[in-house]
Amino acid sequence: MDAPPIDELIRDGDSATISAWLDQASALEIADELQRLDAADTGWAFRLLPRDRAMEVFELLDTGDQQQVLDGLRDDRVIHLLEELDPDDRARLLDELPAKVANRLLGQLSADERGLTALLLGYDDESAGRLMTPEFVSLRASMDVETAMAKIRREALDAETVYALPVLDDQRHLIGITGLRSLVVADPDTKVGDLMTTDIHSVHTDDDREKAARLVREAGLIVLPVIDSEERLVGVITVDDAMAVLEEEETEDFALHGGHSPLRASYLSVSALSLARARALWLMVLILAAALTVNVLQIFEGALEQVVALALFIPLLIGTGGNSGAQASTAVVRAMALGDVRFSDLPRIVWREARVGLLLGAMLAAAVFVPVTLLFDAELAAVVSLTLVCICTWATIAGSALPLFAKRVGVDPAVFSAPVVTTLVDATGLVIYFAIASVVLGL
Amino acid sequence: MDAPPIDELIRDGDSATISAWLDQASALEIADELQRLDAADTGWAFRLLPRDRAMEVFELLDTGDQQQVLDGLRDDRVIHLLEELDPDDRARLLDELPAKVANRLLGQLSADERGLTALLLGYDDESAGRLMTPEFVSLRASMDVETAMAKIRREALDAETVYALPVLDDQRHLIGITGLRSLVVADPDTKVGDLMTTDIHSVHTDDDREKAARLVREAGLIVLPVIDSEERLVGVITVDDAMAVLEEEETEDFALHGGHSPLRASYLSVSALSLARARALWLMVLILAAALTVNVLQIFEGALEQVVALALFIPLLIGTGGNSGAQASTAVVRAMALGDVRFSDLPRIVWREARVGLLLGAMLAAAVFVPVTLLFDAELAAVVSLTLVCICTWATIAGSALPLFAKRVGVDPAVFSAPVVTTLVDATGLVIYFAIASVVLGL
Numbered sequence: 001m002d003a004p005p006i007d008e009l010i011r012d013g014d015s016a017t018i019s020a021w022l023d024q025a026s027a028l029e030i031a032d033e034l035q036r037l038d039a040a041d042t043g044w045a046f047r048l049l050p051r052d053r054a055m056e057v058f059e060l061l062d063t064g065d066q067q068q069v070l071d072g073l074r075d076d077r078v079i080h081l082l083e084e085l086d087p088d089d090r091a092r093l094l095d096e097l098p099a100k101v102a103n104r105l106l107g108q109l110s111a112d113e114r115g116l117t118a119l120l121l122g123y124d125d126e127s128a129g130r131l132m133t134p135e136f137v138s139l140r141a142s143m144d145v146e147t148a149m150a151k152i153r154r155e156a157l158d159a160e161t162v163y164a165l166p167v168l169d170d171q172r173h174l175i176g177i178t179g180l181r182s183l184v185v186a187d188p189d190t191k192v193g194d195l196m197t198t199d200i201h202s203v204h205t206d207d208d209r210e211k212a213a214r215l216v217r218e219a220g221l222i223v224l225p226v227i228d229s230e231e232r233l234v235g236v237i238t239v240d241d242a243m244a245v246l247e248e249e250e251t252e253d254f255a256l257h258g259g260h261s262p263l264r265a266s267y268l269s270v271s272a273l274s275l276a277r278a279r280a281l282w283l284m285v286l287i288l289a290a291a292l293t294v295n296v297l298q299i300f301e302g303a304l305e306q307v308v309a310l311a312l313f314i315p316l317l318i319g320t321g322g323n324s325g326a327q328a329s330t331a332v333v334r335a336m337a338l339g340d341v342r343f344s345d346l347p348r349i350v351w352r353e354a355r356v357g358l359l360l361g362a363m364l365a366a367a368v369f370v371p372v373t374l375l376f377d378a379e380l381a382a383v384v385s386l387t388l389v390c391i392c393t394w395a396t397i398a399g400s401a402l403p404l405f406a407k408r409v410g411v412d413p414a415v416f417s418a419p420v421v422t423t424l425v426d427a428t429g430l431v432i433y434f435a436i437a438s439v440v441l442g443l
Numbered sequence: 444m445d446a447p448p449i450d451e452l453i454r455d456g457d458s459a460t461i462s463a464w465l466d467q468a469s470a471l472e473i474a475d476e477l478q479r480l481d482a483a484d485t486g487w488a489f490r491l492l493p494r495d496r497a498m499e500v501f502e503l504l505d506t507g508d509q510q511q512v513l514d515g516l517r518d519d520r521v522i523h524l525l526e527e528l529d530p531d532d533r534a535r536l537l538d539e540l541p542a543k544v545a546n547r548l549l550g551q552l553s554a555d556e557r558g559l560t561a562l563l564l565g566y567d568d569e570s571a572g573r574l575m576t577p578e579f580v581s582l583r584a585s586m587d588v589e590t591a592m593a594k595i596r597r598e599a600l601d602a603e604t605v606y607a608l609p610v611l612d613d614q615r616h617l618i619g620i621t622g623l624r625s626l627v628v629a630d631p632d633t634k635v636g637d638l639m640t641t642d643i644h645s646v647h648t649d650d651d652r653e654k655a656a657r658l659v660r661e662a663g664l665i666v667l668p669v670i671d672s673e674e675r676l677v678g679v680i681t682v683d684d685a686m687a688v689l690e691e692e693e694t695e696d697f698a699l700h701g702g703h704s705p706l707r708a709s710y711l712s713v714s715a716l717s718l719a720r721a722r723a724l725w726l727m728v729l730i731l732a733a734a735l736t737v738n739v740l741q742i743f744e745g746a747l748e749q750v751v752a753l754a755l756f757i758p759l760l761i762g763t764g765g766n767s768g769a770q771a772s773t774a775v776v777r778a779m780a781l782g783d784v785r786f787s788d789l790p791r792i793v794w795r796e797a798r799v800g801l802l803l804g805a806m807l808a809a810a811v812f813v814p815v816t817l818l819f820d821a822e823l824a825a826v827v828s829l830t831l832v833c834i835c836t837w838a839t840i841a842g843s844a845l846p847l848f849a850k851r852v853g854v855d856p857a858v859f860s861a862p863v864v865t866t867l868v869d870a871t872g873l874v875i876y877f878a879i880a881s882v883v884l885g886l
Binding site: 026027028031032035036060149152153156157161162163180181184185199201215216217218219220221222239240243244246247250251253254255257258259260263266267268272273275276279280282283284286287290291293294297298301304305308309311312313314315316318319320322323324326327329330331332333334335338339340341345348349352353355356359360363364367368371392419422423426427430 | 470475479595596600605623627644659660661662682683687689690697700701702703706710715719725729740741748751754755757758759762763766769774777778782795802806810811835869873
């Protein structure tokens with residue numbers, strides 16, 4: 001059964017049907033529907049939720065949508081929601097709010113929760129420290145299983161997870177990790193030290209949160225320990241938070257890749273004006289870059305006047321250059337995001353991509369030579385074919401190398417994406433085209 | 444410390460240093476390095492691993508890279524590796540191998556493992572059934588905690604996870620789920636039925652695996668139950684497998700989005716020829732579509748001969764159209780992948796995007812009008828500005844609507860990506876341009 005379109009129900013003001021639906025829907029279904037509403041309606045619909053469900057639903061919303069909900073609530077409900085959130089989720093949300101609002105709200109939290117949140121807010125926005133929860137259960141290697149289980153029972157309620165348990169020495173240094181499963185299966189007298197593995201993955205508080213999240217995915221972890229500069233354990237990152245970060249980072253990569261700034265909330269809950277704002281800057285920059293193509297063509301205006309037919313192939317040639325550049329940059333950007341390639345691979349990548357571009361260019365040249373000869377003449381066909389070979393080779397090299405250089409100088413490689421590579425390749429492609437035309441046609 | 448470039452060590456044949464490195468590196472580091480090698484070297488390097496580490500490393504490789512490893516091993520080692528894999532991972536790998544090889548290997552597995560694998564292979568490639576593990580621990584609502592814990596201890600060794608435990612009735616119907624944490628904390632006399640939640644998420648065996656994986660992420664689960672057509676529990680999907688699927692699906696979306704077929708192994712381990720093959724078909728199709736632009740321009744050759752200056756703006760105009768179309772399609776494709784929008788949202792989306800396109804087009808038109816007037820004349824500036832408004836509006840509408848229609852007819856929406864939208868918008872953009880030019884310039 002499809003969920004009923006709650007947005008339509010809200011427009012109809014049919015609150016009886018809405019309440020009936022809210023009663024039987026799961027928290028996730030409600031969260032999904034809320035994210036499809038306009039910003040103004042999100043707060044309204046959220047207030048219809050019974051208090052006990054509200055928290056469950058709130059936790060499942062994206063940060064941007066959470067913010068829209070808070071905008072529509074009275075302060076006492078806002079505080080109630082914030083108080084119940086896990087410290088890491090709370091820090092993330094507060095960070096999105098205007099500093100004045102965030103500070104006011106922070107001041108109204110209970111001392112305990114305020115302390116935990118302030119601790120996390122002390123770490124950089126994009127760091128592993130910000131992503132971790134400081135509420136975990138740790139064990140000692142010298143404990144026996146019975147003692148360990150007693151400690152877990154005492155502390156389980158406050159901890160975000162107890163399924164993977166870090167083992168510490170006297171200085172709170174991480175020396176191993178064990179799973180609740182091992183403890184449950186083991187004999188009560190066994191020492192924790194005999195159950196733990198020392199082949200542990202961990203990150204530092206100031207490591208990039210994306211790196212941490214990727215490590216969780218690659219190693220198939222449910223918990224990743226976070227250590228400070230003195231190698232002491234200060235928190236753990238849970239798999240659900242890692243998944244959320246990867247989703248966010250990938251959404252960001254997609255957005256940059258498509259040539260717009262990432263949206264801060266779900267697509268449908270963002271207004272048309274905000275959509276336009278997220279895209280305007282890029283389009284302006286790209287059209288400025290494209291102005292270069294006008295200048296290049298002006299230089300070759302004489303050649304164009306002599307052979308108007310040259311103009312006919314401009315969109316096809318620069319389009320193909322853009323496409324093969326986009327192919328190369330997409331492959332490399334994705335490989336970088338997955339950690340498969342790094343800057344030192346540059347020569348190897350460029351050499352591979354140059355061969356790929358040459359192969360593809362030759363294939364396309366062979367495909368167009370006969371049709372162009374028949375429709376126009378062999379000379380023009382030679383120009384177009386030769387240009388395809390050169391443009392494809394150049395575009396794959398540029399498309400693969402630019403993301404690597406971008407990262408090197410601290411720019412998100414996803415920026416060197418389809419639209420940017422396309423625009424850059426356009427102008428140079430035209431120069432190549434007319435240079436070849438001048439030689440072959442003797443202009 | 445950066446990992447030493449094992450690929451260089453291998454080329455140097457320095458097996459002492461390699462062995463030393465293999466001894467101190469973690470399984471994940473080794474897997475990462477293996478994925479950076481050429482196909483031929485992967486098998487060679489893998490054989491240097493001590494047997495006990497080999498399995499750990501093998502499990503961390505992508506399916507495509509696993510296959511390259513198997514190609515380089517003798518049958519007995521292949522069987523040994525396969526035997527140790529979890530049934531779901533084994534099914535995924537066998538599915539990638541040529542049918543003849545897969546059947547031969549399947550025949551050499553122990554009867555138990557063969558049965559489990561054959562069961563999974565019976566489900567469709569892209570289904571939740573294929574992704575699940577049939578090895579799980581289930582409880583009954585009437586059990587007390589002590590009995591439940593005893594059952595868990597007995598069965599824990601064979602199960603992939605015991606942290607989330609499905610609760611079944613007498614017909615193996617899923618009626619609730621509980622966590623090992625709740626059991627550990629609870630009094631031994633408590634009934635499982637009092638500890639379980641009935642607000643459960645589940646999928647059917649023939650549901651799409653991406654839908655299942657997304658549910659794991661959205662709801663923050665560590666285990667997702669899978670039920671058959673008679674609503675009986677037949678397996679569970681674990682969070683690590685869900686993360687792997689999301690990575691694969693997102694890599695696929697990225698690839699399609701950049702206009703090439705997805706690679707089946709890591710970027711660096713794929714040969715230049717395979718890279719070219721993954722891109723060739725798309726480039727051919729796109730250049731065929733681009734041939735349309737040649738025809739369109741031929742129609743307007745007369746106008747071009749009269750006003751050669753019109754040619755100067757072709758790359759800028761169709762480039763901008765392509766960029767704004769790519770922005771819209773990226774946003775919608777991503778929102779679809781995240782489950783934020785569906786086909787019924789089409790009118791709402793098109794209406795939003797039309798306004799966005801109009802806004803952006805007007806902004807760009809305002810930006811170019813004065814410079815073009817100064818460099819050329821006001822009439823040409825009017826043509827270019829008007830064209831920008833029309834092209835941007837049209838491109839955002841097409842870019843947002845095409846992915847929705849694609850999904851409707853069963854095509855992956857990610858296909859309607861930057862290169863495809865760009866190429867489609869190019870030809871129509873030229874028609875718009877010359878139509879406006881004819882009217883304004885009176886050609």
